Amino acid sequence: MNTVRTRFAPSPTGFMHVGNLRTALYAWLLARSDKGSFVLRIEDTDQNRYVEGAVDIIYSTLKQAGIDHDEGPDNGGEYGPYIQSERKALYKEYAEKLVELGGAYYCFCEKCEEEIEPGEEENHEFSDGRCPGHCDELSACEVREKLAAGTPYVIRQRIDRSGSTKFNDTVFGEIEIENKVLDDQILLKQDGMPTYNFANVIDDHLMGITHVVRGCEYLSSTPKYNLLYQAFGWEIPTYVHLPLIMGKDAEGNVSKLSKRHGSVSFENLVEEGFLPEAIVNYIAFLGWNPKSDREIFSLAELAEAFSLAGLNKAPAVFDYTKLRWMNSEHLKMMAPEKFASIAKPFAGISGTVLESKWPVLAELLRSRIETLAEIPEKIAFFHQLPEFGPDMYNNKKSKCNPEVAKAVLEELIPEFAELDEFNADSVNPIIEGYAAAHEVKLGQPMWAVRISLSGLPATPGGPAEIMAVLGKEESMRRLNAGLAKLG
């Protein structure tokens, strides 16, 4: 029994769609859960779509996600090269071999520019799946002449349209398609590059891929690939087709996840304050489950729990709300120092007085945010006290109002002023002392002090924590200003 070898074969289009990332994740998980190998192959056969720097995005995304490859363009391997454009000659060789084997033919037809609208192709002559000019009927002699004359050509797959092709998919089960609906698809383009349909088969075979993990958009063309494997006399790999990831638009309509549904690329999500590990955890559950109630997993734990049996058939809708929740869970699990360091860039506090207080502040923020991007708004009041009127002091539950607040501040400000250092241990006893002396709920003085310090009804941390971050000077300034306004 061969060990499992899977691959991730993205096209360098400039960004990593979460659907693609999930495909990579499952392929990686499958390999890792079986001590197998995971290969990265770049499918850049479409010259027109090539985007500068796109390969780097693929590397960095996989790296951030923690998905490491055993073989690939950057770290090599015995089946290289791992970039399809560098394998161009190879495909031509195999295409020609296939022609000899009878599984393909040269086609000299002009490129068909006009689109045929769906529904109006009752024109049987052009919809029998063959090449429009019936190049498949050309004699070997005619082909040689055209080739010698330098006529541009493509190589198409020759399909025997009798019978049907059946195959077994790991997640969808047995699928059978009648050969008469199959087209003589182009294998080698006029520019000499292979199409995905061809390069894929050649490379998967040559690279010893045992399990082909890909989106189910390839389900209906799989029979054509199998016919290719058969024509070459190669072993057909195990197929693992994944259900699609859908998105929901403002009107509630569901369709294939795209930009109009929100951020769909890994890097956008990271920019929006989602943790790579949370994104990975979330997408792992879009179409798979561990057959238990547990939902929060690290990548290593996913590899441990992964099994093909947990794969689902139905398409899944990407839910940003649940992703946010999952992100907050990962945020809470993180070691304090790690959280402080990854959250800092989002806080925008470099060079400000808050920077030295960051570790303390970060801990206060941790349970109050779902994404890192929420940090600036939560700490804005530290930089600048919001405008607020006396009404802010009114709070029913704490039994506080402007008059009470004035009394609280008048009594406490002098006591605070005597403190050398502001922290929970020094500040809280003073506030508690007030509550005890006046026989009121602790919430009353707390509210009054909080409002004058922050102008907000809810803050990360209480008065003592805010004062610790603000420092004595700024705290006293705000408290005095608050009292003055109640004048």
Add this chain to the structure above:
RNA sequence: GUCUCCAUCGUCUAGUGGCCCAGGACAACGGGUUCUCAUCCCGUCAACAGGGGUUCGACUCCCCUUGGAGAUGCCA
């Protein structure tokens, strides 16, 4: 149009003929703890698309309908 696939709460899903008047999670709503908010804890709401079979028994198997998705590119 044709072909293929899919179908459990709003969303992600458990369920492989009796354990299910369907379980978990997110969201929503209500309550408790707490100096605010958040965390945490407890609870409520909420689904087997419809119709036929098969069976002693169907969410689970079969068929049809409906709905959805994908393919039908010298894109991948």
